[in-house]
Amino acid sequence: MTADGGGGETSAPGPAPVSGPGPETASETIGYRGPTACAATGITYRQLDYWARTGLVEPSIRPAYGSGTQRLYSFRDVVVLKIVKRLLDTGVSLQNIRAAVQHLRSSGPGELARMTLMSDGATVYECSSPDEVVSLLQGGQGIFGIAVGVVWREVESVLAQLHGERVDTGETLAGHNPADELARRRNRAG
Helix, strand or coil: CCCCCCCCCCCCCCCCECCCCCCCCCCCCEEEEHHHHHHHHCCCHHHHHHHHHCCCCCCCCECCCCCCCCCEECHHHHHHHHHHHHHHHCCCCHHHHHHHHHHHHHCCHHHHHHCEEEECCCCEEEECCHHHHHHHHCCCCCCEEEEHHHHHHHHHHHHCCCCEEECCCCCEECCCCCCCHHHHHHHHHC
């Protein structure tokens, strides 16, 4: 089944539509709470909560367990959140975005850094070479692309300025903002 949800197969050579779940990669040592994930991706907390509750993008480090618990997102989760926002902003359907999210989660970090997601609005494709991009463009329809490596670096840069949390100890990490007195106080008090 293609990511357009129509069930038809594409016969054109070139990139294959993204689809199918895969194994989740190992967890990371730093996690990010909901407000930090929102700040890094440009989404609202309401969107983040909805996407987690509906299973679109669930936190891989720590899901919410009832009232008062904090979700904890991995770096990779935050990258996926930003890609989802970009796909939604360009009008890609939620069904196609779900297929893209499954594909992103099944890809290793090295694969993600080289991947470009392309869409004609109906189907989301993975392109990992310039030839695949050209093949898609030769179809004559409007195409947009998201270079995952660029999104990765953008998120990395923004998160370096924001709070993270050590997964093993719960220690708040203040990023590269030396003026963050609140994080220093939390660490001294804890």
